[in-house]
Amino acid sequence: MAVMRKASLATRINQKLASKSFWRGVTAVIGFFGLWQVSSMGALPFMSAIPTPVEVAQAFWKLLFEPKYWAGWRDSGQRVFFGFAAAQILGIPLGLGTGWKRNFNHLTFPVFELLRPIPPLAWVPVSILFWPTNELSIAFITFIGAFFTIVVNVLGGVGSIKKELVYSAISFGASPSQVFWRVVLPATIPSIATGMMVGIGITWNVVIAAEMIAGNTGLGRLTWEAYLAGYTPGIIVGMISIGLAGYVSSGLVKWVSELLMPWKRIF
Amino acid sequence: MNANNSAPVCRAADGALSVRDVTKIYDPEGVHVVALEHCSLEIAAGEFVAVVGPSGCGKSTLLNIMAGFDYVTHGEILLDGAPLATPDTRPRPGSDRVVVFQQGALFPWKTVLENVTYGPVVQKQLDQSAAETKAREMLARVGLSNIEKSYPGQLSSGMQRRVEIIRALINDPKVLLLDEPFRAMDTVTKSASHEYLLELYNATGKTIFFITHDLEEAIFLADKVAVMTTRPGHIKLAISVDLPRPRNYRMLASQEFLRLKSQLVEAVHEEAVKAFQAGEREMA
Numbered sequence: 001m002a003v004m005r006k007a008s009l010a011t012r013i014n015q016k017l018a019s020k021s022f023w024r025g026v027t028a029v030i031g032f033f034g035l036w037q038v039s040s041m042g043a044l045p046f047m048s049a050i051p052t053p054v055e056v057a058q059a060f061w062k063l064l065f066e067p068k069y070w071a072g073w074r075d076s077g078q079r080v081f082f083g084f085a086a087a088q089i090l091g092i093p094l095g096l097g098t099g100w101k102r103n104f105n106h107l108t109f110p111v112f113e114l115l116r117p118i119p120p121l122a123w124v125p126v127s128i129l130f131w132p133t134n135e136l137s138i139a140f141i142t143f144i145g146a147f148f149t150i151v152v153n154v155l156g157g158v159g160s161i162k163k164e165l166v167y168s169a170i171s172f173g174a175s176p177s178q179v180f181w182r183v184v185l186p187a188t189i190p191s192i193a194t195g196m197m198v199g200i201g202i203t204w205n206v207v208i209a210a211e212m213i214a215g216n217t218g219l220g221r222l223t224w225e226a227y228l229a230g231y232t233p234g235i236i237v238g239m240i241s242i243g244l245a246g247y248v249s250s251g252l253v254k255w256v257s258e259l260l261m262p263w264k265r266i267f
Numbered sequence: 268m269n270a271n272n273s274a275p276v277c278r279a280a281d282g283a284l285s286v287r288d289v290t291k292i293y294d295p296e297g298v299h300v301v302a303l304e305h306c307s308l309e310i311a312a313g314e315f316v317a318v319v320g321p322s323g324c325g326k327s328t329l330l331n332i333m334a335g336f337d338y339v340t341h342g343e344i345l346l347d348g349a350p351l352a353t354p355d356t357r358p359r360p361g362s363d364r365v366v367v368f369q370q371g372a373l374f375p376w377k378t379v380l381e382n383v384t385y386g387p388v389v390q391k392q393l394d395q396s397a398a399e400t401k402a403r404e405m406l407a408r409v410g411l412s413n414i415e416k417s418y419p420g421q422l423s424s425g426m427q428r429r430v431e432i433i434r435a436l437i438n439d440p441k442v443l444l445l446d447e448p449f450r451a452m453d454t455v456t457k458s459a460s461h462e463y464l465l466e467l468y469n470a471t472g473k474t475i476f477f478i479t480h481d482l483e484e485a486i487f488l489a490d491k492v493a494v495m496t497t498r499p500g501h502i503k504l505a506i507s508v509d510l511p512r513p514r515n516y517r518m519l520a521s522q523e524f525l526r527l528k529s530q531l532v533e534a535v536h537e538e539a540v541k542a543f544q545a546g547e548r549e550m551a
Contacts, residue, residue, distance in 0.1 A: 164372035167336055171360040172386035172438065182389075186376040263376045263418040 051233040059233035060240070069222065069241075076211065076218040076245065079135070080203045083142025087199060091147045092192060095154025100184055112151065120145040120206045124213055138210045138218075145206035146199035153198070157191025158184060190264070193257030200253045204246040219245060281347045282441035282474030284310040284333065289342035289352075290499075291328055302328040304499035306342070310491075315468060315475045317485035318493045318502075319535055321542035325500030326478045330444050333476065335360035346441065362386055365435035369447040371427050373419040379406070379430050380415040386438040398437075405433050409463070425456040429463060436467065442474045449484070458516065461487060469513055482531045486524060487514060494534045497542035504534055 016022050037054065039047040051059075063069040097104045098112070123144050124137075131137040161184060169183045211220030223238025258265050291303040302325040310316045318326050331337045333344060333351070335358045344352040352358065365386075366372075373382050383406065384398035393401065406412050411429060419427055428448050435443055449457045465488060468475060479485050485492045486508055493505040508527060510518050518524050 162370065162372065164368040164370060165374060167334070167360075168366060168368070168372040169374075169385075169389070170336075171334055171362065171364070171366055173362045173390040178389055183374070186374070189376070261376070263420060 049232065051236060055233045056236045056240075059231075060237045063234075063237055071217060072219045072222045073241070073245065075215075076207055076220065076242075079139050079142050079207050079211075079218065080200075080245075080249065083139045083144075083207070084146050084200060084203045086139075086143045087146035087150055087203075088196065091150035091195075092154055095151040095195075096158060096180075096184065096188065098151070099155045099158025099188075100180060112148075116148045116152070120202075121209055121213075124210060128214055134214055134216065138207065138215055141210045142203045142207045145202040149199040149202055150192070150195040153191045153195030154188055157188040157194075160191075161187045189257075189260050193261065196253050196257060197250065200249050201246065204242065204249065208242055281312050283312040283345075283347050284308075284351075284442060284474065284476065285345040285348075286310075286329070286333075287343050287345070289329070289332070289344060290340050291325070291332065291337070292340045295340065301499040304501055306495075306501040308493055308502045308505070310474060310476065312347070313472045313474055314491060315477065315489045316491045316493060316505075317477045317479055317489035318495055319479060319482055319485050319531065320495030320500065321497050321535070321539045322480070324495045324497050324538070324542065326495055327446055329495075329500070330366070330446050330476065330478055332358070333442070334364055334366045334444050362390060362438040363441045364444055365438055365440045365442075366444040366446060367428070367431050367435055367448045369450050371419070371424065371431060373427055373431055373434070375419050378416050378418055379411070379422075382419065382430065383434045383437055386434065390438075402433075402437060405437055406430075409433060409467070423456070424452060425460055428452075428460060432464065432467060436471065436473070440473065442476060445475060445477045447478050447480065450480070457484070462516075464488065465512075465514055482528055482535065483519065486510075486527050486531070487519060492527075492531060494531065494538070497538045497545060503538070506530060 033053050036047075036050075037052050040050045040052045042048065094108065094112075098108050099105070120141050123141050127137040127140050128134070131140055165183055165187060166179055169179050174182065207218070208220035208223070211218040212224040215221045219238060219242050223235055223242070226232070226234025226238055286306060286308040289303055289306045290301070293300040293302055306325070306329065308316070308318075318329070320326055328337065332339055335352070338358055339352045339354055341354060343350055343354075346363070350356065351364075373379075374385070377385065380399060380402055383402040384393075384395065387393040387398045387401070388395055392398075403412065403415065406415055409429065411426075411433070414422060414426065414430075419430070422430070431448075432443075449460050452460060461484065468488075475489075477485070477488060482492075489508055491505050491507050494503045495501070496503045506527060510521070510523060
């Protein structure tokens with residue numbers, strides 16, 4: 001079995017330091033912050049409303065000691081987690097069923113296609129009216145964001161299963177339920193993974209917007225409050241935090257999907 | 268691998284296929300495509316039959332019907348005298364007729380060993396550990412032990428096809444149905460795959476139904492080469508190949524081989540021209 005040989009940490013660091021692309025990257029990042037600093041200090045008039053990186057860093061440092069900031073991470077994270085998880089739990093079976101069972105498809109697909117083009121944020125008013133708490137309505141909107149994506153991906157995955165795989169399972173004596181569980185499901189895992197990757201990005205988009213409209217807490221709300229208070233470094237800190245949160249969640253999703261697909265991990 | 272040193276040929280007792288006046292019409296109410304018409308072919312137990320013919324002539328349709336993936340519209344196919352496909356019976360796939368596909372159909376999410384044990388385990392013929400023992404034994408016999416933990420995606424197409432043939436043979440089928448299994452291969456891999464298949468054929472004596480475009484491949488491998496007409500397909504003629512077994516690559520230059528080839532080229536060319544002209548008419 002081919003296993004990728006992992007070089008020791010020291011060798012890898014040395015290789016990094018020796019590579020030109022690494023230093024070009026470093027130059028680019030330093031250049032970006034340098035330009036930002038200079039231009040918002042007055043070099044470019046239209047940048048004067050934007051705080052300098054130094055101010056942002058100071059604001060960030062201060063926020064790190066405020067419980068409200070961490071509560072924002074927790075609340076947004078929870079909304080994303082529950083909305084995303086519910087979307088997978090309901091969306092994956094729905095996609096598999098709609099893709100594999102013709103009758104089920106005829107029953108569900110028309111309604112699904114009717115609802116799918118409605119953007120998640122258009123669900124905000126009705127969701128506030130329908131759900132008893134704000135918390136539930138935000139989680140629901142988040143759910144909507146990931147749900148249609150996962151269903152469409154699973155549906156596409158089922159549709160593109162090589163018919164030879166199904167044929168050979170049948171010819172080896174697999175029953176219809178064995179074909180479903182042991183061929184259709186594993187063959188769809190790569191599409192499920194893609195759906196999850198796209199879906200997690202959308203849930204963060206949606207949760208932030210929903211918090212700005214309907215929330216009292218969360219990273220989106222913190223950013224919006226900073227804007228209302230005219231505290232510009234706070235806005236930028238909020239943006240950076242949202243970016244970090246999205247990055248960490250994508251990493252987690254990627255890690256989970258690699259666990260699900262050992263046959264793809266080797267490459 | 269050397270085909271010259273193979274075990275003596277032992278013929279299997281069963282696996283005789285009889286295709287009797289088979290007609291297959293797709294979508295009879297609507298588009299009405301006649302894929303096969305009055306198609307008849309006798310395959311003896313343990314015989315290696317290759318079918319050649321222009322693209323779209325219905326070769327794969329016939330194979331799919333034999334495999335139990337599709338209905339016949341008229342006529343019947345018998346396996347060892349028992350009806351296998353008739354217009355009135357539901358198509359019934361079974362592990363007595365295993366298919367090896369052109370594109371390959373190993374499960375990408377299973378290792379080689381898991382792929383090979385799939386059939387016996389899913390049929391509950393063997394439990395997992397017994398199936399693994401048998402699979403290891405069969406892989407070892409053909410020199411594939413070192414890849415049992417690999418995933419199909421890590422193997423070359425030649426290697427994948429070898430595993431796939433073993434995956435079929437572990438079910439001890441009566442008939443092996445091969446649908447252009449070596450089509451996408453380069454010449455070198457292809458000829459190695461030929462020797463490999465012949466070696467297994469000599470050792471097991473299974474009936475083999477082999478579809479191909481490649482006339483040389485058909486003659487080199489088969490006891491009988493059947494030429495199918497352009498659509499609607501039927502067997503136009505069947506030529507016996509009297510080259511001795513075990514076969515080896517030197518026979519590719521023998522007088523007998525060349526004589527058979529020119530005979531087949533004539534027959535196939537005629538059909539290819541017809542198919543080509545039919546295609547032109549469809550385009551117009």
